[in-house]
Amino acid sequence: MRAVKIFDTTLRDGEQAPGCSMNISEKIEVAKRLEKLGVDIIEAGFPVSSPGDFESVKKIASVIKTCVVTSLCRCLEKDINVGWEALKKAESPRIHVFLATSPVHMEYKLKMTQEQVLEQAVNCVKYAKKFNSDVEFSAEDAFRSDPDFVCKVFSAVIKAGALTVNFPDTLGYAMPEEFGKSIRYIKENTAGIEKVFLSVHCHNDLGLAAANSISAILNGADQVECTINGIGERAGNASLEEIVMGLKVRRDYFNVETKIDTTQIYSVSRLVSQVTGIKLQPNKAIVGDNAFAHEAGIHQHGVLSNRETYEIMTPQAIGIPKSKLDSSSNLVLGKHSGRHAFEERLKELNINLDEKTFEKVFGDFKKLTDKKKTVSLRDIEALVMNETTSVPEIWKLDFWELKTSSSAGASGVIRLRRDGEIYEESICGGDGPLDSIFRTINKITGKEPELELYELGAITDITGADKNGVEGSSSQGETMVKIALNDKYGCLRRWNGRGVSTDVIESSMKAYLAAINVMFYEIEGR
Ligand code: KIV
Numbered sequence: 001m002r003a004v005k006i007f008d009t010t011l012r013d014g015e016q017a018p019g020c021s022m023n024i025s026e027k028i029e030v031a032k033r034l035e036k037l038g039v040d041i042i043e044a045g046f047p048v049s050s051p052g053d054f055e056s057v058k059k060i061a062s063v064i065k066t067c068v069v070t071s072l073c074r075c076l077e078k079d080i081n082v083g084w085e086a087l088k089k090a091e092s093p094r095i096h097v098f099l100a101t102s103p104v105h106m107e108y109k110l111k112m113t114q115e116q117v118l119e120q121a122v123n124c125v126k127y128a129k130k131f132n133s134d135v136e137f138s139a140e141d142a143f144r145s146d147p148d149f150v151c152k153v154f155s156a157v158i159k160a161g162a163l164t165v166n167f168p169d170t171l172g173y174a175m176p177e178e179f180g181k182s183i184r185y186i187k188e189n190t191a192g193i194e195k196v197f198l199s200v201h202c203h204n205d206l207g208l209a210a211a212n213s214i215s216a217i218l219n220g221a222d223q224v225e226c227t228i229n230g231i232g233e234r235a236g237n238a239s240l241e242e243i244v245m246g247l248k249v250r251r252d253y254f255n256v257e258t259k260i261d262t263t264q265i266y267s268v269s270r271l272v273s274q275v276t277g278i279k280l281q282p283n284k285a286i287v288g289d290n291a292f293a294h295e296a297g298i299h300q301h302g303v304l305s306n307r308e309t310y311e312i313m314t315p316q317a318i319g320i321p322k323s324k325l326d327s328s329s330n331l332v333l334g335k336h337s338g339r340h341a342f343e344e345r346l347k348e349l350n351i352n353l354d355e356k357t358f359e360k361v362f363g364d365f366k367k368l369t370d371k372k373k374t375v376s377l378r379d380i381e382a383l384v385m386n387e388t389t390s391v392p393e394i395w396k397l398d399f400w401e402l403k404t405s406s407s408a409g410a411s412g413v414i415r416l417r418r419d420g421e422i423y424e425e426s427i428c429g430g431d432g433p434l435d436s437i438f439r440t441i442n443k444i445t446g447k448e449p450e451l452e453l454y455e456l457g458a459i460t461d462i463t464g465a466d467k468n469g470v471e472g473s474s475s476q477g478e479t480m481v482k483i484a485l486n487d488k489y490g491c492l493r494r495w496n497g498r499g500v501s502t503d504v505i506e507s508s509m510k511a512y513l514a515a516i517n518v519m520f521y522e523i524e525g526r
């Protein structure tokens, strides 16, 4: 069976899409889960783009052991210097350089001729080779480029030492059959291509990114670049789970394998959705909420007799927890559940925690059982997220009080703590209670970010009961906010925050403060 490499760019092309930003702890957690998933290459970021990206690539390079870690660089010495500085401690580093080859990009973006592009591509691959043997070259907008020019550039960069050449459909313009033909053409007309890996990188503007990637594999591509949940610029990138499950379910047709442990797919997908705040459409292939739901009576009847009547893969194959599938076995936990039961639930969610983090999360779980009679898998996921993906709590919520009425508006007090000192402000003014709270937090912290998104949902997927056993009264509120502010370079930056509490006002405050803390951490370093 032919092996195809999975190059995951969730943390670079995915993260760079508007609204998909992640903080450094979130990126590290995602990288660790991608390693467990079994991807071959993790593209960890674009280090020259910001100090935050540099730091996260550096950290990911130091913690990931079994995957190649790569960082993106333009074909510029400065980018390669910074990219290598971030990567150099990685067990298996790769420098990924790119330069556009399409007429429109060369004329209007680069203002360069074909000859200049060819020369710069070769020079930068040679320059990157001085640092590292594993170098990948991408011809940005390759699909809309003159195929003979791409072959010429690929032949030259292979001669200069590139070990992987990547053919992106940057604009998601290709149709599967013609994309496959392009790949065949490249394979047949590029000198030295048999000695290196040919990669593809497809965007989803016409909804064909996974189909194009698979067509490329059929025509000889050795590597596909993709993201979890298909997140990415505009309509996104090719979705990892769609490509991998396509190859697995139709192994009879493709005779191709990947190293992915598909039972990890569901948990990584959930994590990426939670940290980015990008919810999946319910009918999203493979990982959407309805991907394995059978509503129509005739379908239910068929599935009950034999699952294969209406299912081409099992939910277990992608790691959907048993208790999520079967509400009668949704074994929730409660006050008297011990460590063992808690560990079992973590296992079901495919979550491994080191001892110290386990103790913290278990402590949080015990506290939660004082407020809620039943704790579901979703609650446990939220507790784990809180401990594993947050940055240092620079501003801590110490106390709050809020009164609100239709006639008098909101009033009360918020008390925050920073470095052991207390900061207190009265709540007043504002357009409704949440606006008043956020304004008061701004007043205390001295920063006035724009609130770009506020979302409130219930975290518990089965009806929760409070500590007195009253059903339906104690789902945890989960709030997601996105804030934006110009940094000192005048660059608009965005940060996400999540907050979970049995009180929705508190979950909103926690989410806002979480985003404020990431902002302080990334802008001021503390
Ligand atoms: O879409 C694209 O062309 C890219 C390259 C930088 C690989 O993301």
Ligand code: ZN
Pocket: 013, 168, 170, 201, 203
């Ligand atoms: Zn891309």
